[in-house]
Amino acid sequence: MRKLLCVMITCFSTLLHAQDFKQYPMWNEALPMEQRVNDLVSRLTLEEKVGQMLNAAPAIPRLGIPAYEWWNEILHGVARTPYKTTVYPQAIGMAATWDTSSLKLMARYSGLEGRAINNLAVAEGKTKDRYKGLTYWTPNINIFRDPRWGRGQETYGEDPFLTAKLGAAFVRGLQGDDPTYLLAAACAKHYAVHSGPEPTRHTDNINPDTYDLWDTYLPAFKELVVNAKVAGVMCAYNALNSQPCCANDLLMNDILRNQWKFTGYVTSDCWAIDDFVKNHKTHKDVASAAADAVFHGTDVECGTSVYRSLVDAVKRGIISETQLNVSLSRLFTIRYRLGMFDAPSKVKYAQVPASTLEAPEHKEHALKLAQQSIVLLKNQNQLLPLSKNLKRIAVVGPNADNRLAMLGNYNGFPSRIVSVLDGIRDKVGAQTEIIYEPGVNYASDILFTPDNDAAFYSYNNKQGIQASYFNNENLEGAPVYQTVVSDINFIYPEGQLPAPGVNSRHFSIRFATSFTSAKDSTYTWQMEGDEGYRIFMNDSLVLKDWNAQPGIRTFKWKAQKGKTYKMVLEYWQNEDAARIRMQKGTYQKADLGSIANRAANADVIVFVGGISPELEGEQMPVNVQGFDGGDRTTVMLPSVQTELLKQLKATGKPVVFVMLTGSAIATPWEQENIPAILNAWYGGQSGGTAVADVLFGDYNPAGRLPVTFYKSDEGLPGFKDYNMQGHTYRYFKGAVLYPFGYGLSYTSFNYAPLRMPKIATRGSSITVETEVKNSGNRDGEEVVQLYIAYLNAKGKAPIRALKGFQRIALKKGESRKIRFVLTPEQLSLVNDKGEMYQPAGALLISVGGGQPAVKLEGVSKVSWGTLMIK
Incomplete structure (x- = not known):
């Protein structure tokens, strides 16, 4: 009876508190923010405190604290949300503008779109959803030390001064100018001395000398922390001088907190705390790893839940609860500065409407930045600009009609993406014939040609393939959504919903169909998936890659005339973006001579090549010659593109080479032999329009290189060599193809x-x-x-x-x-x-x-x- 009475009293007390928590000082808008934060932290239990130190911080209903997801992205526009957003050029392209005002305005526009998304999330009670919050883990101000680093595209280039000024402009634009509330919270990453290689980033121990640390790797971080007052810092995966960056005495305690007086919050890079035990092997168990990270000022753990061991660490006396309070005060101060505990009527930015997404002025600025970013590398005999009255233009190359290449990585998705082919067609109109040839792949002349025979597949005697979606990774239970598709070729960007009612992560799909062969034949399918997949023919497993290996798989099936075959593809997705593709077709070797002969009928040939964010990026499973794990193994333009350019030049027609890339590409033959060369980076949603504007003279290019374009791999130090001697224009003593800061104009x-x-x-x-x-x-x-x-x-x-x-x-x-x-x-x-x-x-x-x-x-x-x- 006494036990029951205690339970009743507890329940009543909880209900009472649930009704009157608004009376606590933490909710009193008239009190100083520091007092409100301290009051909130004082009311949390140990378990609640630890929960708030994870990137997915749960709600605490008894105090009215909503759930919050710290992990959000806004590198060049709001990324990975279910909404259509404005996508600006990739960061390296914006760096090529050398325009702090344009970058600041872009960050402000992006922050406003982020506010609109967050306001929708608050109204819908979805504040726990990833990519709908206001703490953005951007900008990436690591120095693009080596041109082979796949994530260099996310940076502002190789120079500390340029990086610092552009990064500071971004922070000021994103965080806004209100004296009380942040528009959004920026985060300087990855602190520090972090720039590849991608495959070893979780185990690398970097030992730069003190000169390079302060001369190259720290100046941009100092500028953002001390002068731009960035709200957050993300510590890197790697170790520095044998201590993981997220528990590093020099970086975290001495420099960041003591010398620079940083009062904002620090988040780990995702899964970085787990690396202490698994990869760096500097800590004996997760409790000691978590405690050490907190001792060093890492306030949020992203990715894993190592920080849950802090409950045990406190009970074992490894760390005190008072130490946790320091981190919690920083975290809730950021949330208060974002207005999360004040009435929306009081918060300046809480009124931003959904109509802000893809606002006309935002789209105009995306085009302006794309125009500003383009670098004219060569223009022999003023071949450019081209006349708009040409009768016939050949547009050739793997990037000519590649819209994904415009988006870079860490991207959102706009309503329309303009490829270079689109831009040229829009510019010249119907009076000019366009000859389009993809020509070759980025690094190969072997092309897979899908036959796009939709009538080949049937389900329940109807044309198509049934797709059944499940909100788990194991195809368990009843599907939450079903539809019929004509083929299997889907990309689900991170944060996007694959289908109505389906999770953006941790989902699975079953594709079911059948086909009847019209003759004895061997069919070829090309298969690609991110997390895992398997294929069944007549209920027999014929292909399994349940933990997907890098690259594209091919499988063949011998079919008899008149026989019907049941075919099932099962696919599961865990984190990040998702891709599932199964296409029937044939492999063919590109005939470069025939491609050139068809292009020879044009007045001018525009070759659109370079590389792609599908090849360079963050820790990517890429199995293509010249690329490794998201990085590049050579700075040379893939040789197959040079061979095709040689054939195109041999036609005698003028050739313009447009490069799309996130990093420096060596093009020595092209510099000697192709009369006009443009570098257009990954230009964002209006990248193709901007290229056409430059090609035809409606915009005079003025982009300048934020990185050195070397002549070849010769003379480059080893990729893992963090000694700056021999790296970047500041220390490389050899001749280069195009130097840092270089770019031409149509005027002088x-x-x-x-x-x-x-x-x-x-x-x-x-x-x-x-x-x-x-x-x-x-x-x-x-x-x-x-x-x-x-x-x-x-x-x-x-x-x-x-x-x-x-x-x-x-x-x-x-x-x-x-x-x-x-x-x-x-x-x-x-x-x-x-x-x-x-x-x-x-x-x-x-x-x-x-x-x-x-x-x-x-x-x-x-x-x-x-x-x-x-």
Whole structure:
């Protein structure tokens, strides 16, 4: 009886609290935020505290705390949501704009779309859903140290100064300008010294010297933490100096919290804490791993649930509950700053409507950024721009009509994606005939040609294939959705719902059909799936890849005339994006000569090649020559594309080469033999329109390379070599194909001599001025770049270093005065202890349209001067 009475009292107490939790100080909007946060944390049980330190933080109904998912993405537009969103160029493409204002506006527009999605989630009670929250794990400000790194496309390039300025602009745009509330919360990642290789990222132990750490790997993080006030930081998978980054004394305690005074939150990269025990083997068990990560200020664990062991760690005395409170205070401070505990009427951004998604001004800006990102690498005899009155244009190549290549990785999905082929067709209209030839695959001349014979398949005596969806990975229970499809070729982007009522993750599908062979024949199918699949013929298992291996599988089936065969494909998906494809067809070797002969009938040939985010990216299961695990094994353009370009050039018709890529590609033959070359990156939803605008002269290109394009693999240090000597323009001493900062225009610019002091004292700022004139016959934009070379440095120093840039627009004949103010910090170097100092002696300062001493045709002349530091 006493036990029953206690239960009744407990239930009554819980109900009472559920009714009046709004009376707690944590909900009082008139109180200081810190007091409200402290009150909230004080009311949590140990188990509740630990739950709030996972990326999927559960609801706490007794306190009115809603569930929250910390894991959200917004690299170049809101990514992986069920909604259509604006997709801007991939980050490396936006870096090629060298335009902080454009990047800041893009981040603001993306933040507004993210708010609209979150407002819908709040209204629908779906705050626990991934990719609908407001804490975005972006930007990626790692240095693109090596061109073979597959995730380099997510960065702002190889230079610390450019990365810092662009990253800071992104943070300021995304987080907004309200003094109380964040529009959204940015997160600087991956902290630190993280840039491949992808296959070994969970086990790598990086040991950079102190000079490289402070000269190259930390400046962008310092800028975002100290000056841009980024809300979050993500610690990396790898170890630094034998300590995992998420439990690293130097990175986390000394630099981030003590030196930089960071008060925001830190999240682990997903599954990084699990690596302590499984891969780095630095901790004996998950409890000690979790406790050590928290000791070092890692507030959220993503991916696994190692942090659940913190309950046991507290009870065992490994860590105190007070230490957890420190992390919880940081986490809830972010949520309060996002307005999650205040009335929507009070929160400026809580009113953003769903109509903000793909707003007209957002789509216009996506086109502008795509235009700004395009780099004109070569334009011999002014082949470009092309006339819009050509009778016939051949558009050839694996990227010509590839819409997925426009999206890069960590992407959303817009209502329309414009391929290069689409853009050219839209531009020239019906009066111009377009000859389209995909030609070859990215790295092979063997093409699989689907026959697209929909009538081949039938289900219950009707044409098609039945697709049954299950909300589990094992095809268990009744399907939650069924439909009939004509073929199996589906891509389910991460966060997108595969079908009505179906989970975006942890689902499975059964495709069932039959076919009757009209003759004795051997049929060929090409099969690809992400997590796992198996195929049955007449109830017999004929192909099993239940833990999918990299690449495409082929299977064949001998069929007898008039016989009917039952065919079933079962597929399961766990995390991330999903792809399931089964196509019947034939393999054929591309006839390069025939392709060139058909293209020879055109007035001009536009070859659209390069590579694809299906080949380079995060830890990808890719089995293609030249690529490994998402990285590249060579910087060379795949040879099959060069061979096709040789055939196209032999036609005698002018050839334009348009590259889509997220990284630097070596094209030595093309530079020598193809008259016009554009680099268009992964241009976002309007990438094809932007390419056409440049090809036909409606936009004068002014993109500049944020990375060095090397001539070949020769001279590149080993991929795992994190010593900066020999890496990037700052330390590579060999000749390159296209240097960092390079890009041409349809007009020309002249620079007046520099106006600057001849002598300066240490600790003082200096002003550098010049005048830029558009001396050509077209309006255009120029990216004015300032570099410093340290002529008398006795210790380590870069060959030269970018210290200022401005993107400006000038009418033909127009001049403008340009002014740079260089601070003592910008005039300083780093010593071997990681300390900044100003070397005495001469500094060579250059201002122009690129690095000094670049001799490629069409580059603006550079003005320079010498400054003596005393």
